[in-house]
Amino acid sequence: MSTAYASECWLTPSARTRPSTIHATGLFAIEQIHQDEVVMRLGGQTINDETLACLTPPYSSLTVEEGLHLLLDPAHPVRYGNHSCDPNLWHRDATTLIARRDIDPGEELTIDYATHSGVEAWSMDCRCGSTLCRHTVTGNDWQLSQLQAAYGTHWSPPLLDRIKTATRQRPSDSCNT
Numbered sequence: 001m002s003t004a005y006a007s008e009c010w011l012t013p014s015a016r017t018r019p020s021t022i023h024a025t026g027l028f029a030i031e032q033i034h035q036d037e038v039v040m041r042l043g044g045q046t047i048n049d050e051t052l053a054c055l056t057p058p059y060s061s062l063t064v065e066e067g068l069h070l071l072l073d074p075a076h077p078v079r080y081g082n083h084s085c086d087p088n089l090w091h092r093d094a095t096t097l098i099a100r101r102d103i104d105p106g107e108e109l110t111i112d113y114a115t116h117s118g119v120e121a122w123s124m125d126c127r128c129g130s131t132l133c134r135h136t137v138t139g140n141d142w143q144l145s146q147l148q149a150a151y152g153t154h155w156s157p158p159l160l161d162r163i164k165t166a167t168r169q170r171p172s173d174s175c176n177t
Contacts, residue, residue, distance in 0.1 A: 003064070003065065003094075005043060005044075005046055005064060005070055005094070005095060006041060006042075006043035006095065007043050007044065007045070008043045008073070008076075009040065009041060009042055009043045009044065009072060009073055009076040009077075009078040010040060010041040010043070010078075011027070011039070011040045011076070011077050011078050012033065012037070012038065012039050012040065014029055014030055014031045014032075014033050014039075015027045015028060015029055015030060015033075015039065015040075015077075015109055016028055016030050016077075017077050017080050020080075020082055020108055021108075021129065022082040022083070022084065022108065022110070022127060022128055022129065023082050023083075023127065024080075025080045026080055026081075026082045026108045026109070026110075027077065027078070027080050027081050027082075027108065027109040028106060028107065028108050028109065029103045029104065029105050029106065029107050029109060030105055031105050032102065032103070032104065032105060033099050033102070033103040033109075034099060034102055034103075035099050035100070035101050035102050036098050036099060037098060037099045038092070038096060038097075038098055039089055039097050039098060039099055039109060040078045040081065040089075040096075040097045041095055041096050041097075042062060042070060042072060042078060042095040042096075042097070043070070043072070043073065043076075043095065044061075044070045044071045044072040044073050045070070045071045046064070046068055046069070046070055046071075047061075047068075047069050047070075047071050048067055048068060048069070049067050049069070049119070052069050052071075052119065055071075059071060059072075059074065060072040060074070060078075060079040060081075062094075062095075062116035062117065062156060063116060063117060063118030063119065063156055063158050063159065064094040064095065064156060064157070064158070065094075065157070065158055066118070066158045066161075069118075069119075070094075070095065081097075081109060081110070081111055082108065082110050082111075082128075083110060083111065083112060083113040083124070083126060083128060083137060084108075084110035084111070084112065084128040084130055085112060085126060085128050085130045085132045085133045085134050085137070086128070086130035086131070086132040086133075087100060087110040087111045087112045088100050088101060088103050088107065088109060088110055089109055089110060089111045090111065090112070090115060090151055090154035091115055091116065091154045091155055091156055092154070093157065094116075094156050094157050097111060100154070110128070112137070112141075112147070112151070113137050114137050114138070114139075114141030114142060114144075114147060115142075115147075115151055115154065115155045115156060115159065116155070116156040116159065117137075117138075117139050117141075118139060118142070118156065118158050118159050118162075119139040120138075120139045120140055121139065122138065122139040123136055123137065123138040123139065124136070124137050142155065142159045142162055142163055143166065148163055
């Protein structure tokens with residue numbers, strides 16, 4: 001069952017675009033953003049796996065349901081949200097990103113793309129500069145136990161469902177004696 005997703009994006013007035021050391025243009029806090037504060041709501045056109053596979057980069061999308069993706073409006077500033085392996089934003093739900101911690105003015109607003117990229121064949125080189133940098137980000141990173149521990153329930157819902165299913169299917173580590 002498919003959910004209706006907003007066609008328009010929203011970005012907090014506390015952020016602006018400017019040049020980024022991570023990649024080209026980024027989003028930056030221009031005033032204090034507090035932990036759990038809504039920073040952006042993602043909207044756009046819903047497309048299926050087949051349509052997504054036919055797109056030519058660059059584009060910005062996220063998996064909102066199994067086999068369904070939200071193609072973000074290329075004219076909206078939210079598309080400049082860059083990836084970091086140690087982000088200061090994370091998901092509250094499929095399309096709402098909130099502050100993971102307090103964010104100071106001047107900090108770049110970042111999200112770990114692995115928390116919402118559910119396409120197994122997708123990958124990208126990472127230049128985030130974090131001490132936690134994985135150097136390559138993939139559509140299978142939801143399987144990494146260190147990310148599952150770091151992000152808890154703050155994943156796009158279909159990826160969180162994958163994590164819960166995989167956790168239930170893992171064999172017990174206890175020995176029968």
